[in-house]
Amino acid sequence: MVTSLCESPRAINSIYFYDEIGSELFERLCEEETYYLFRTEKSILAKHAQSISDVTGPVSLIELGSGNAEKTTLLVGAYVKAHGQTTYAAIDINHSILKRAAENILSDASDLGFLGIVGTYQTGLLQTKKLTGRKLLVSLGSTIGNLYDGELNNLLLSTSSALSVGDYFLVGVDLDKETGIMEAAYNNQTAILTNFSALQHVNQRFKGNFDLFRFRYMAFYNQSMSRMESYVQAVQEQTVNLRKLNFSFHLAKGEMIRTEIMRKFTLSALNEIFVAYGFRPVQHWTDPENRCAVSLFQLSDEPTKVDSERPV
Ligand SMILES: C[S@@+](CC[C@H](N)C(=O)[O-])C[C@H]1O[C@@H](n2cnc3c(N)ncnc32)[C@H](O)[C@@H]1O
CATH class of the missing domain: 3.40.50.150 (Vaccinia Virus protein VP39)
Incomplete structure (x- = not known):
């Protein structure tokens, strides 16, 4: 956790998406109109x-x-x-x-x-x-x-x-497919909530002080890496402290933390x-x-x- 938050860009591991609330939000994401992955894979298995x-x-x-x-x-x-x-x-x-x-x-x-x-x-x-x-x-x-x-x-x-x-x-x-289809899957209300919920999970687990009101969410396709990437971006400069890990770091205004990658094959x-x-x-x-x-x-x-x- 500390290592990935010291990288450039800083990152959190996607494992933190999956506490009880995060898993419920993932189930909701699967029902989002633009999130084609769940329905499509289900249709392949059904057939x-x-x-x-x-x-x-x-x-x-x-x-x-x-x-x-x-x-x-x-x-x-x-x-x-x-x-x-x-x-x-x-x-x-x-x-x-x-x-x-x-x-x-x-x-x-x-x-x-x-x-x-x-x-x-x-x-x-x-x-x-x-x-x-x-x-x-x-x-x-x-x-x-x-x-x-x-x-x-x-x-x-x-x-x-x-x-x-x-x-x-x-x-x-x-x-891998048309960029607009992939970007729409990760730019909806539930996708935003799942990312903020991951920050909240990190707060709970490590006695952290990520202030959710000081971030905005973004997700886009990184063509050179063939992957969607999601980020939370600091809208104000701030210091984040994870007390249980005895670790703090400074975020400049506009700095981004990568929350997840979604490779496309x-x-x-x-x-x-x-x-x-x-x-x-x-x-x-x-x-x-x-x-x-x-x-x-x-x-x-x-x-x-x-x-x-x-x-x-
Ligand atoms: C993207 S969801 C997919 C869930 C289900 N397989 C589906 O297709 O709908 C990933 C699942 O893997 C679990 N998971 C994530 N990282 C894990 C890890 N390192 N070890 C075990 N389970 C993990 C999460 O809790 C979550 O339920």
Whole structure:
């Protein structure tokens, strides 16, 4: 936290978006007219969950950052229908959203073993080691798009070591597209609220004094990095103090703090990343407008070409 706030530009980790209020706001964001990501990915899963389960055969599903698992119910339902008794482990940092995931997933699936794991991706994955048989790791909602290079590198290294050759990774991503469509998704009332709520979460967790009335929000597409970026910008100069961390810093008027990145992928760039970590592309499913993709990879016996010294 302190390190990222000392960078230029200063940044906070997107993990702070997801306390109880932040998770509720994310659910509201998914209902925003301009936020196409949730509906589009849901429509891909509604149409293709059965094919995905045909391609992989029976598996135990492990989801990284399940949120309320609303979309995952479609996937899990297809596995139960095609293969009978199925295990689904949901990992999320936020315990309140995992309760909702359990309610959603258990409401209409009788042949299901459900495991809710409160933890980070890495600590959660360690707890799934006891699952036997073929595994399907799942990451939806373009969650991998929120990770910086080093974080994505850590995640892909831990996933490839948590899986065995032949196991699968199903990943939902947002595809690069017309700038106006992407910028509209992150410039609405709920997007603004989620960002201010992240500052409030930092205040609560670290006894901070971010004054929400002294910031404005902005989100725009950074073409050279192929990512949307959101910021809060100081409208007055101020000193922020995080008492629990014994850390304070000065913000000049106009200075920006990056709150989140949302990477936008092409299918070939996505393939390239996963291949570097020992996965082989199996199949991509997209919507008719090519807004989002749900992509299946399989861990091969090719050695990982990336190590912690050389991130993606
Ligand atoms: C963008 S939301 C996606 C939720 C859901 N998968 C969807 O597609 O609607 C990201 C989810 O990952 C969780 N999360 C974020 N960072 C995490 C981390 N480092 N470890 C575990 N969970 C995390 C959040 O609490 C949140 O529920």
